[in-house]
Amino acid sequence: MNKVLIFDKILGYVDYIHYINSMIEKNKFTEKVKKRTNLKYNHNNDYFDSINTANKAYILGFIIADGCINKTIRGNCVTNRLTFNNSIDDLDIITKIKDEISPDSKVYIRENKSLTVNRKTQTSLKITSFELCEKLISKYDIIPNKTKHHNFQFNFNLIPKEFYRDFIRGFFDGDGSVSFYKTKNTIFFNFSFVFNSKLFAEQIGNIFEELFNIKAVYYKHVGKTCDYYTLRFNYNRQRTIIIKEIYNYLYDNCDIYLERKQIKFSKYFEYRANSTDNTVEQCNA
Numbered sequence: 139m140n141k142v143l144i145f146d147k148i149l150g151y152v153d154y155i156h157y158i159n160s161m162i163e164k165n166k167f168t169e170k171v172k173k174r175t176n177l178k179y180n181h182n183n184d185y186f187d188s189i190n191t192a193n194k195a196y197i198l199g200f201i202i203a204d205g206c207i208n209k210t211i212r213g214n215c216v217t218n219r220l221t222f223n224n225s226i227d228d229l230d231i232i233t234k235i236k237d238e239i240s241p242d243s244k245v246y247i248r249e250n251k252s253l254t255v256n257r258k259t260q261t262s263l264k265i266t267s268f269e270l271c272e273k274l275i276s277k278y279d280i281i282p283n284k285t286k287h288h289n290f291q292f293n294f295n296l297i298p299k300e301f302y303r304d305f306i307r308g309f310f311d312g313d314g315s316v317s318f319y320k321t322k323n324t325i326f327f328n329f330s331f332v333f334n335s336k337l338f339a340e341q342i343g344n345i346f347e348e349l350f351n352i353k354a355v356y357y358k359h360v361g362k363t364c365d366y367y368t369l370r371f372n373y374n375r376q377r378t379i380i381i382k383e384i385y386n387y388l389y390d391n392c393d394i395y396l397e398r399k400q401i402k403f404s405k406y407f408e409y410r411a412n413s414t415d416n417t418v419e420q421c422n423a
Contacts, residue, residue, distance in 0.1 A: 180240065180241055180242045181239065181240045181243075181265060181267040181269075181270055182238070182239050182240065182241075182270075183267055183269040183270045183273075185238065185239050185270065186198065186270070186273050186274060186277065186278070187273070189296060189297040189298070189301060189305075190298070191301075192301055192304040192392065192393065192394070193238055193304070193393065193394050194238075194301075195297050195301035195302075195304035195305040195308065196304040196305065196307055196308035196311075196392075196394045196395070197235055197238060197239070197308060197394075198278065198297075198305060198308065199304070199305040199306060199307065199308025199309035199310075199311075199312070200231070200235065200308035200309065200311055200312045201220070201274065201280060201308075201312075202278075202280060202292070202308075202309055202312070203308070203309045203310075203311070203312025203313035203314075204222060204224065204311075204312030204313065205220060205221070205222055205280070205312075206220070206221045206222075206223075206282075207219070207220055207221075207271050207274060207275065207280060207281070207282045208221055208282060209271075209282045216268065217266060217268070218266070218267065218268045218270075218271030218272060218275075219264055219265065219266045219267075219271070220239075220264070220265040220267070220270065220271055220274070221262070221263065221264045221265075222235070222261070222262070222263040223260060223261070223262050224260065224261050224262075225258045225259075225260060225261070226247065226258055226259040226260065226261055227258065227398055228261060228396060228398075229245065229247075229261050230396075230397060231311065231394070231395075231396050231397075232245055232261050232263050233245055234394055235263070236263055236265075239265060239270070240265045240267070243263065243264070243265055244263075245261055245262070245263050246261070246262040246263075247259060247260075247261060247262075248260045248261075248262060277296070278292070278293075278296070279291075279292075279293075287334065287335065288334060288335050288336075288364070288365070289335060289337055290334065290335040290337065290338050291335070291337045291338055291341060292338060292341060294341070302345060303387050303388060303392075304392065304394075306342060306345070306388070307388045307389070307392065307395055308394075309331065309342070310331060310388065310399070311395060311396035311399055313331060313332045313333070314329075314330065314331045314332070314399070315328065315329075315330055315332075315399075316328065316329050316330075316399060316402055316403045316406070317402070318406050318409060320409075320413070325409070325410065325413060327377065327381060327406060328370070329370070329371065329381070329384065329403075330368055330369060330370045331368070331369040332366060332367070332368055332369075333366065333367045333368075333369065334364065334366055334367075335367075336356060336358070336367045339356055339367045339369045340354070340356070342369060343356065343369050346371060346384075349387065350380055350383055350384060350387075352371045352372060352373050352380060353371060353372040353373075354369060354370075354371055355369070355370050355371065355372055356368070356369055357370070378407075378410060381406065382407065385403055385404070385407075388403075389403075
């Protein structure tokens with residue numbers, strides 16, 4: 139393994155080790171640290187032991203994109219919490235994730251009390267389970283504060299190839315976008331992903347290149363707290379056909395997806411069908 143990747147992965151656990159060591163020194167105890175799990179709720183702690191269903195692959199992809207693991211230490215108690223904070227528009231998918239992982243947990247609705255014009259009501263799901271989170275950390279490298287994990291790579295050997303599309307759809311629903319618009323006789327279409335790690339972006343890009351014979355294009359952006367990357371595509375054959383193939387790959391016979399993105403994606407084909415025959419298609423890349 140690349141030395142840089144090993145070093146980056148080690149850094150992901152530095153805070154955790156530092157907390158444990160400082161806690162032991164401060165409190166002068168050596169007994170086993172307590173691992174907190176909220177026993178009020180029925181958690182499926184074995185859910186990610188193996189990715190053997192489409193739903194598991196989807197949810198794992200969604201967690202990598204939009205989930206967050208919070209690790210806190212108070213006294214001799216370590217708390218791991220998997221959290222989701224999403225727009226009310228995503229309530230349906232957050233509820234489905236809850237039903238799969240922690241059926242008894244509650245999804246909270248937080249009304250928007252801010253004066254910010256476009257800020258929507260939020261949903262919040264918090265699953266407190268030391269065991270579940272430790273598996274996500276150790277097996278799938280989904281570390282706390284993952285936005286700074288710039289060398290993250292996913293081990294695709296952990297999921298069967300038949301579930302790649304579900305994993306990608308989950309990540310797309312968390313950190314992807316689709317849009318289209320028309321100017322004069324040209325339709326512009328955009329299908330893209332956002333990543334904190336270029337290495338992970340290249341992994342997804344390579345899958346699409348192999349499946350659809352298209353060219354992945356990567357853009358680096360300088361953010362306020364960290365850099366990030368956008369993945370888009372150049373289409374070197376008839377665009378409408380390729381876009382339809384991508385849509386079918388993501389959505390054919392699937393049970394779990396973010397409905398608002400699926401509807402937006404499908405409307406492109408209606409939009410294209412209603413356009414004049416001399417309309418030219420362009421894909422933003």
